[in-house]
Amino acid sequence: MKLKFTKMHGCGNDYIYVNCFDQNLPFPEEFSKKFSHRRYGIGSDGLILVCPSDVADAKMRMFNSDGSEGKMCGNGIRCVGKFLHDNNLTTKKKLTIETLSGVKEVLLLDNNDSIGLLKVNMGSPVFCPGEIPVVSGEEIIFKDFCIGNVSYKITCLSMGNPHCVVFVNDVENINIEKIGPLFEKNSIFPEGVNTEFVEVIDGNNIKMRVWERGSGETLACGTGACASVVASIRNKFCKKDDDIIVHLFGGKLTVKYSDNTVYMTGEAKKIFEGEVEV
Numbered sequence: 001m002k003l004k005f006t007k008m009h010g011c012g013n014d015y016i017y018v019n020c021f022d023q024n025l026p027f028p029e030e031f032s033k034k035f036s037h038r039r040y041g042i043g044s045d046g047l048i049l050v051c052p053s054d055v056a057d058a059k060m061r062m063f064n065s066d067g068s069e070g071k072m073c074g075n076g077i078r079c080v081g082k083f084l085h086d087n088n089l090t091t092k093k094k095l096t097i098e099t100l101s102g103v104k105e106v107l108l109l110d111n112n113d114s115i116g117l118l119k120v121n122m123g124s125p126v127f128c129p130g131e132i133p134v135v136s137g138e139e140i141i142f143k144d145f146c147i148g149n150v151s152y153k154i155t156c157l158s159m160g161n162p163h164c165v166v167f168v169n170d171v172e173n174i175n176i177e178k179i180g181p182l183f184e185k186n187s188i189f190p191e192g193v194n195t196e197f198v199e200v201i202d203g204n205n206i207k208m209r210v211w212e213r214g215s216g217e218t219l220a221c222g223t224g225a226c227a228s229v230v231a232s233i234r235n236k237f238c239k240k241d242d243d244i245i246v247h248l249f250g251g252k253l254t255v256k257y258s259d260n261t262v263y264m265t266g267e268a269k270k271i272f273e274g275e276v277e278v
Helices: 028-035 074-086 176-184 222-234
Strands: 002-010 013-019 046-051 058-064 094-099 102-111 115-123 143-147 150-158 162-167 194-202 205-212 216-218 243-248 251-258 261-277
Touching: 002 074, 013 074, 028 046, 028 058, 046 074, 058 074, 074 094, 074 102, 074 115, 074 222, 074 261, 115 222, 143 176, 150 222, 162 222, 176 194, 176 205, 176 216, 194 222, 205 222, 222 243, 222 251, 222 261
Parallel strands: 013 046, 058 094, 162 194, 205 243
Antiparallel strands: 002 013, 002 261, 046 058, 094 102, 102 115, 115 261, 143 150, 150 162, 194 205, 205 216, 243 251, 251 261
């Protein structure tokens, strides 16, 4: 069986995209594990299926490179919006995309053959420990947390998936390959966690590195950028209603937190198309 795919990225957060409107992909978990491999596969942070939906313009299913299914991907959903337009699956500029974290609104601001600029309504952040989930009797806001005999200031929240935002003085000099798994697998996070290491530059700029559960370090994370901005505002490093620029290894995202809603704006880019034997 030959399967058509498109390789796309948002700020370097790259996925294999498959049009499931006109073809079927059985066992997507195994496909993601095999073909996400950087040396023996197509190479990506995972797999995203673009599917029909009964409640929205399309449905997004995303799988990490280890085969686990994620609930939401901010960079991925922008690429889904561009994918739908590029493949003539919609002519709308304002789209609704079904995810495991609910239906999200995606607005196409600009589109051309290679790059699209899209804005996503990411919904409301959740700080309730049981809904993140994190094992705690109270909200975790700038609390001391010891990992590997080192104390960190952490803030925990959900943006449709669990996040632990760690504030550090110098984000580029952390050993993320060592520290990231210690957070991801810690028993305080029963479903694992995405960990954002954040350095506050000023009131409108933060620098971020991310360790994603199931994928390791990636060049960018949309939900992680949103979680980092909300945590920075909650801890009074940045101001609500302002545009905050998140500087990632893969590029920049603009995030605004207003009226208990988070909006994220950034690019989506098609890299190439191809076929693979499944």
